[in-house]
Amino acid sequence: MNISKSLYLDYVNCRRKLFLSIFTPEKGIIDDSVQRRIDQGHLVGELAYKLFETPAKVSYNNDFEQMVKDTKDLIDKGKKIIAEASFRYKNLLCSFDFLEIIDGGCNIYEVKSSTKVKDIHLHDLAFQYYVAKTYGLKIDQVNLIYVNNDFVLEDEIDPKDFFIIEDLTAKIIAMVDNVKKNLVEISRLKKDPGFMYLSHCGECEYHDHCYDEVPEDSLLYLYNYRRKAQYYSQGIRTLEEIALHDPSLNEIQLRQIDYHYHDYAPYVNQVALENFLDKWVFPLHFLDFETLDFVIPRFKGTHPNQRLPYQASLHVLPSAKSKPVHYDILLEPSEDPREKMIAFLETNINNNGSVIVYNAAFERSILRELADQFPVHGIKLEKIIERIVDLLDPFRQGMVYNKEMKGSFSIKRVYPAVCPEKAEAYHELEAVHNGTEAMAALESLENLNNEDREKMKRNLREYCKLDTLSMVEIYQRLTKMI
Numbered sequence: 001m002n003i004s005k006s007l008y009l010d011y012v013n014c015r016r017k018l019f020l021s022i023f024t025p026e027k028g029i030i031d032d033s034v035q036r037r038i039d040q041g042h043l044v045g046e047l048a049y050k051l052f053e054t055p056a057k058v059s060y061n062n063d064f065e066q067m068v069k070d071t072k073d074l075i076d077k078g079k080k081i082i083a084e085a086s087f088r089y090k091n092l093l094c095s096f097d098f099l100e101i102i103d104g105g106c107n108i109y110e111v112k113s114s115t116k117v118k119d120i121h122l123h124d125l126a127f128q129y130y131v132a133k134t135y136g137l138k139i140d141q142v143n144l145i146y147v148n149n150d151f152v153l154e155d156e157i158d159p160k161d162f163f164i165i166e167d168l169t170a171k172i173i174a175m176v177d178n179v180k181k182n183l184v185e186i187s188r189l190k191k192d193p194g195f196m197y198l199s200h201c202g203e204c205e206y207h208d209h210c211y212d213e214v215p216e217d218s219l220l221y222l223y224n225y226r227r228k229a230q231y232y233s234q235g236i237r238t239l240e241e242i243a244l245h246d247p248s249l250n251e252i253q254l255r256q257i258d259y260h261y262h263d264y265a266p267y268v269n270q271v272a273l274e275n276f277l278d279k280w281v282f283p284l285h286f287l288d289f290e291t292l293d294f295v296i297p298r299f300k301g302t303h304p305n306q307r308l309p310y311q312a313s314l315h316v317l318p319s320a321k322s323k324p325v326h327y328d329i330l331l332e333p334s335e336d337p338r339e340k341m342i343a344f345l346e347t348n349i350n351n352n353g354s355v356i357v358y359n360a361a362f363e364r365s366i367l368r369e370l371a372d373q374f375p376v377h378g379i380k381l382e383k384i385i386e387r388i389v390d391l392l393d394p395f396r397q398g399m400v401y402n403k404e405m406k407g408s409f410s411i412k413r414v415y416p417a418v419c420p421e422k423a424e425a426y427h428e429l430e431a432v433h434n435g436t437e438a439m440a441a442l443e444s445l446e447n448l449n450n451e452d453r454e455k456m457k458r459n460l461r462e463y464c465k466l467d468t469l470s471m472v473e474i475y476q477r478l479t480k481m482i
């Protein structure tokens, strides 16, 4: 069996992942957010070409042997920079983003769209270095090219400012023994090692497949619990078992466990909840943003991965007895949304009254960045930030709990748990049901024809509207609990 760097990295991430990638790759799901990351990575890769003078390129070919042959031809022709340079040593395959031929040796470069060097990048380079070195290449330098987090777009992107090139040669050479050891273990992997809880399971394309076998009372569903991996590896699997083994569980975690095994009435700490809601000031503004980020900034004054607010939904509740009034805005990814979004907020959010969001860190960071980048609006935006109240707090601070929350306080879990008659509300939406789909839908607006674009915009509006309407209804339900 051939081992490419992607299979090698699957092994480094998780032995089971490698097994699944070899024998049942169809069980992997590339969701919209992963696909988006891949697409953005390709754009970054293309931009990196501009760092080099007239690089020659080995075209992708399903037949790896052809790529190896094309690489050799380009080297023989005296090309100094070769993109996708490919080599094989026995069953080990590697392709460098860029190979630089220098007198008597070469330098290698891998391009990543992240803004820092990660461990997995080191494993990536170490594997490729080992393969090429064993093949017979004399490698002087191993470099990682990644995105400069301090870059701010002015007029045009200068790749020399946008990228950082870091020489990691010493670190990579020190990892060669580890590569050899891993390759021996890979060659011995003959059967499914089974599910093993890892902190990055949530980002894995086999997540849904693996979690199919995780029972509902697994300790993996315990709220905000940082010792899952430790206890899981010791064979502690259920909520019941963890309650017996870990004396440090907090009140919220113990309540989740207790409620899991019993049909108790919903828990409400009425005093705490009343104190919390008493601080809210009418008119109440229920606000939610949907954002897009671009690794390569598109608009002047923005930086890599800046979350730009393209959509907002706002329900305003003038008094406890009145009906909420809805406002929204939806902008297209081809334009810089910031000033129009600021105008929307300044027009529709009153000078007084609480601003209710769900998971305030996100909305706060968007507003603060707008305030920093448009100081002329800074005072008004800061006044909005000061009035933010987090509707997540009654749940994550343990004021309210019911069995249906199952240890998750995301709005998609809390809404049907608190308002059971709305259990299907998100499922009934057309096309856009969650934040990941909203991002993909927003981005797709650029490429749709008029009819489909209008349809997708309606779907986005309905989705974002439900996000704030659900907050209103959760709030109204909470007021009835005190």
Ligand code: SF4
Residues within 6 Å of the ligand: 013, 014, 015, 016, 017, 020, 194, 195, 196, 197, 198, 200, 201, 202, 204, 205, 206, 207, 210
């Ligand atoms: S979900 Fe977790 S256990 Fe399953 S393959 Fe991915 S990383 Fe491994």
